[in-house]
Amino acid sequence: MAVFVTDSLVIFRHIVIQFVINWSGGAMSTEGKRKYKFSWDETVGADMQVARPNLGPTTRIENYRLFQFTLRDVLEQHYGTETADTLFREAGFLAGKSFYEKFLKGSANIGTLANNIQQWFNDLGIGIFRVESSSAGGDHFIFTVDEDLDCSGMPDTSEVICIYDEGFIRGILESFSGKGFDVREIDCWCTGSRTCRFEATGTNGMVL
Numbered sequence: 001m002a003v004f005v006t007d008s009l010v011i012f013r014h015i016v017i018q019f020v021i022n023w024s025g026g027a028m029s030t031e032g033k034r035k036y037k038f039s040w041d042e043t044v045g046a047d048m049q050v051a052r053p054n055l056g057p058t059t060r061i062e063n064y065r066l067f068q069f070t071l072r073d074v075l076e077q078h079y080g081t082e083t084a085d086t087l088f089r090e091a092g093f094l095a096g097k098s099f100y101e102k103f104l105k106g107s108a109n110i111g112t113l114a115n116n117i118q119q120w121f122n123d124l125g126i127g128i129f130r131v132e133s134s135s136a137g138g139d140h141f142i143f144t145v146d147e148d149l150d151c152s153g154m155p156d157t158s159e160v161i162c163i164y165d166e167g168f169i170r171g172i173l174e175s176f177s178g179k180g181f182d183v184r185e186i187d188c189w190c191t192g193s194r195t196c197r198f199e200a201t202g203t204n205g206m207v208l
Contacts, residue, residue, distance in 0.1 A: 180204070
């Protein structure tokens with residue numbers, strides 16, 4: 001199975017590197033001196049016909065996971081599990097906001113948003129997205145992602161590992177609604193569920 005470099009591996013790589021630099025104190029004090037500030041047009045949006053005329057815009061899942069899980073390993077060794085998870089969650093949040101602006105901004109309501117997420121996740125090989133339940137007030141959702149790019153096929157560890165996805169979904173929801181959300185994975189392939197299930201709960205706060 002191939003995934004789109006322009007919308008999975010590249011966005012993931014640049015955003016996580018940005019947060020690692022910021023968290024470790026390596027970011028410069030002025031915006032103009034930053035090396036890794038994320039920009040869709042300058043990273044994800046590169047012209048692949050020029051950049052990769054022979055190989056094209058796709059790569060294999062092995063490349064994506066090789067990058068992600070070696071980076072997780074090093075982050076955990078240097079900063080501990082909690083900080084590594086925080087960095088991945090924040091990077092996912094930035095990615096989700098960028099993804100919304102690029103692909104989902106025209107969504108008129110939550111139903112249209114869900115349909116658009118499902119379509120784009122399928123087209124980009126991210127996973128099979130479904131809304132399992134939603135509250136009438138739009139402040140509580142259960143989402144599932146089958147064949148998730150991050151974890152499907154990995155060994156059972158009794159640990160949920162799709163931390164990046166938590167931030168990604170939160171970024172989408174907050175960009176759409178203007179309201180705060182807390183998103184946590186409650187089931188994972190790696191806990192034996194064979195699907196990734198996320199609970200999103202409104203925090204009763206507005207996003208500035």
